[in-house]
Amino acid sequence: MKLKQFLLTVCTLIVAVIGFAKVGHAQSVSYQTYKYGTSTTSMADGYYARPATVTVSNGAYVVTMTIRTATNLSAWPVVVNSIDGQAPQNVTKTQSGGYYLYSYSFTTKDLSGVISSSISINVPGVYKANHNISFKFDTSSLPALSGSTSSTSASGANSSSATAATGVANGSSSSTSGSNDPQLSQKLKKLESQASSQSSAAKAKESRLARSTIAQNDRVQEQSQKNQTLYYFVLVGGILGLLIVIAAAVYFVWSAKKQIPRH
Structure with a gap:
């Protein structure tokens, strides 16, 4: 065991x-x-x-x-x-x-x-x-x-470099022909146009968000000012009401004392 x-x-x-x-x-x-x-x-x-x-x-x-x-x-x-x-x-x-x-x-x-x-x-x-x-x-x-990933990447890079060097040595013209391809040029222009429109749309969204946030902050600030003003009115009204009640009580007591007969 x-x-x-x-x-x-x-x-x-x-x-x-x-x-x-x-x-x-x-x-x-x-x-x-x-x-x-x-x-x-x-x-x-x-x-x-x-x-x-x-x-x-x-x-x-x-x-x-x-x-x-x-x-x-x-x-x-x-x-x-x-x-x-x-x-x-x-x-x-x-x-x-x-x-x-x-x-x-x-x-x-x-x-x-x-x-x-x-x-x-x-x-x-x-x-x-x-x-x-x-x-x-x-x-x-x-x-x-681990080193295996780095080794593989290095091997792939060396292989790519060797292939590219071979292509240059053999006088490959594929790059030249591709750069003169009118369809490729049109595709590039289309991609640039799409990227530009997406960027403009993103800027427009950000602008709308900023305006909306500013407007919301303005509304909150305006409401806060209204609440503060209302609070002052309520406070002043309460104080005036309290003073009136105290004055009425004093007057009532004073009047009662005057009506009491003196011996």
């Missing part, structure tokens, strides 16, 4: 050590939030809490991020549709003080590039839209993943 307990304890320790080796310690990582495909800060940047936390698990980075919104914007008005081509994982919704917290994670083997995401913003009566945004993480403090 003692031998079985000893073996069971040893097996448990081995499993614990293996699990600890597979899951790394959490690292705090800062990041920037950009409009999709640009280096311009996104209007959603203010919703994202810093820093993100990153752990290494099974040869990949597990990144956990948190969206923090004020409670006066409704419950969890910003949610993640997708990030880095996958649905958000380990989603939790909590409330802390005057904020709603929406935490989620995603897994990637390369955090050095741009990470794209799709989010939905829904502030009832104010703003509702889907947005594509991009993240850029500071990976300087992150541990490197």
Whole structure:
């Protein structure tokens, strides 16, 4: 019996050590939030809490991020549709003080590039839209993943370089013919036009949101001023009423004393 307990304890320790080796310690990582495909800060940047936390698990980075919104914007008005081509994982919704917290994670083997995401913003009566945004993480403090991924990437890069060099040496003219292709030029112009229209639409939405927010703030301020004025009127009226009651009581007592016959 003692031998079985000893073996069971040893097996448990081995499993614990293996699990600890597979899951790394959490690292705090800062990041920037950009409009999709640009280096311009996104209007959603203010919703994202810093820093993100990153752990290494099974040869990949597990990144956990948190969206923090004020409670006066409704419950969890910003949610993640997708990030880095996958649905958000380990989603939790909590409330802390005057904020709603929406935490989620995603897994990637390369955090050095741009990470794209799709989010939905829904502030009832104010703003509702889907947005594509991009993240850029500071990976300087992150541990490197297993060498196999790097080796494979290096091998692929060398292979691509060799292929490109061979193509140049053989005098390939495919690039030249492609650049002179009128259909390609038309497609590029169409893509540029679409990108321009999407950018204009996004700017228009942001402008409408800003105007709506300013108008809402003006209404709140106006209502607050009205309430304050009403409060002063009620206070002054109450004081005057109290003075009238006191004066009436004094007059009543004084009149009663005058009517009492003196002996």
